[in-house]
Amino acid sequence: MSKHKQAHNTHRRLLGASPGTLTYVGRAVSFATQIKLIEYNAAEVNISQIPASQQLRDLSFDPQKMYWLNVDGIHEPEVVATVGEVFQLHPLLLEDVMNTHQKPKFEYFDTGKQLFFTFKMIEYNKQTQSLEIEHLNIILAQNCVISFQEERKRDIFEPIIARLLASAGKTRKNGADYLFYALIDLVVDHYFSILDCISEHIERLEEAIINAKEPQAMHQLYGIKREILQMKKVVFPLREMISVLLREEYPMLSDNTSLYMRDVQDHISQIIENIDSYRELVASLMDLHLSQVSNKMNNIMQFLTVISVIFMPLTFIAGIYGMNFDEMPELHWHYGYPAVWGIMLALVLGMAWLFKRKGWL
Numbered sequence: 001m002s003k004h005k006q007a008h009n010t011h012r013r014l015l016g017a018s019p020g021t022l023t024y025v026g027r028a029v030s031f032a033t034q035i036k037l038i039e040y041n042a043a044e045v046n047i048s049q050i051p052a053s054q055q056l057r058d059l060s061f062d063p064q065k066m067y068w069l070n071v072d073g074i075h076e077p078e079v080v081a082t083v084g085e086v087f088q089l090h091p092l093l094l095e096d097v098m099n100t101h102q103k104p105k106f107e108y109f110d111t112g113k114q115l116f117f118t119f120k121m122i123e124y125n126k127q128t129q130s131l132e133i134e135h136l137n138i139i140l141a142q143n144c145v146i147s148f149q150e151e152r153k154r155d156i157f158e159p160i161i162a163r164l165l166a167s168a169g170k171t172r173k174n175g176a177d178y179l180f181y182a183l184i185d186l187v188v189d190h191y192f193s194i195l196d197c198i199s200e201h202i203e204r205l206e207e208a209i210i211n212a213k214e215p216q217a218m219h220q221l222y223g224i225k226r227e228i229l230q231m232k233k234v235v236f237p238l239r240e241m242i243s244v245l246l247r248e249e250y251p252m253l254s255d256n257t258s259l260y261m262r263d264v265q266d267h268i269s270q271i272i273e274n275i276d277s278y279r280e281l282v283a284s285l286m287d288l289h290l291s292q293v294s295n296k297m298n299n300i301m302q303f304l305t306v307i308s309v310i311f312m313p314l315t316f317i318a319g320i321y322g323m324n325f326d327e328m329p330e331l332h333w334h335y336g337y338p339a340v341w342g343i344m345l346a347l348v349l350g351m352a353w354l355f356k357r358k359g360w361l
Contacts, residue, residue: 019092022077026100026135029151033073035083036155038164039065042173045164056086066176067144073151074098074135080148087146089114089139097148100135104234106241113251115140115180117241120234121149121156121187124197129220131194131227133234136187140180140252147183160186177257185264191235191271195278198224198231202281209289212296217289225282232275239268306355313347 035050041064050056061067069087074080074097084094090109093116096102104119121134134156137148149156160182163171171182202224209217242265246258253261321330321340330336 019095022081022091022094022098024075024077024098026075026098026150029073029075031073031151033071033076033079033151035079036070036072038068038070038161040068040164040172041065045167045172047161047165056082059086061144063143065143066179068176068179069144069146070155070157071146071148072155074100074137074148075151083146087139087141087144089146093139097137100150102135104237104241106244108248108250113142115245115250115252117180117184119184119187119238119241122191122194122231122234124194126197129201129223131230133230138180138183140177142252143176145176145179145183156190157183157186174256175254177253178260180253181257181260181264185260185267188238188264188267188271191231192267194231195271195274198227198278202278202285206281206285209285209292212292218286221282221286221289225279225286228275228278228282232272232279235268235271235275239265239272242268302360306360310348310351310355313351314344317344317347 035056036047037050037059038045038047039062040046069083071079071083077098080094080098083089084091090111093107093109093114096105096116096118102118106118107116108114109116117136117138119136121136123132123134124130125132134150136150136156139146147157155161160171160179163169163182171179201220205217205220205224242261245253246261246265317340321328330340333339
């Protein structure tokens with residue numbers, strides 16, 4: 001089961017709270033929030049840890065540099081509120097940041113000139129063969145990107161940080177909007193690896209079903225179907241989100257980055273097509289498994305029916321000669337007993353030969 005479904009470790013929003021109230025909704029977290037500030041341009045990059053919320057208020061920004069504030073942990077309202085205060089984020093935006101049950105969506109806040117993406121990162125647990133979903137939020141402002149992610153053992157944006165440190169590619173040479181694109185693209189590309197894991201699982205299960213070597217096939221198929229449906233809920237809104245982003249013009253999003261966003265849109269469409277094909281494949285495997293079970297049951301019933309038919313005349317003969325009548329000529333015949341056995345054996349052999357000839361055995 002996906003971690004986000006573990007209700008016994010979940011805090012829920014207080015009913016009746018006013019809009020914009022910062023209440024964490026998600027699984028229980030025992031670790032402190034980690035804040036990382038990456039400032040960069042084409043010439044240099046500097047990464048620093050911010051241990052306390054107070055230091056956020058003391059930050060100063062150089063207009064000649066790009067800034068990325070990566071917040072790892074959304075369970076501390078005071079930290080999220082401080083980030084919102086420093087960067088003038090809308091309270092409704094911060095509310096969505098702290099709600100891990102929030103569905104993927106895209107919003108533009110005209111007052112602060114901010115693009116807001118909330119969506120999900122998916123990891124595939126090969127041991128449990130299930131999806132683990134992490135809540136992500138990315139905000140694009142002027143020369144600045146702010147990312148919020150649930151606390152995990154590893155930072156999912158490590159490849160982007162490594163790319164910045166390597167001074168390779170376009171990330172450091174372009175603006176904050178390109179970093180915004182790169183973060184989204186990383187998550188979308190990771191969906192392909194998840195689909196590869198699901199595909200491998202389906203292929204192994206398909207081979208096991210064909211060879212009739214998997215007695216728990218239906219249970220596993222329902223598990224795969226559940227994960228595919230969960231992935232559909234995560235991925236399908238992204239296509240519309242990117243479409244809305246590309247239909248309108250936003251001051252912080254350049255035409256060059258819009259071209260890259262179109263590539264992300266193509267990837268999402270391909271992922272959705274793969275999800276649909278996997279759903280159909282799982283459905284066909286379910287039908288195949290049920291057909292095999294039905295055929296196996298029919299073969300068993302056919303065999304039992306043949307056995308019953310063979311024993312019917314034997315039961316009839318045994319019933320006749322089991323009656324309490326003394327005036328039965330065969331009872332006093334010296335060869336009566338072996339004759340009855342011979343007749344019964346001949347009936348069994350004759351019926352077995354007949355059923356074999358007709359293909360019933």
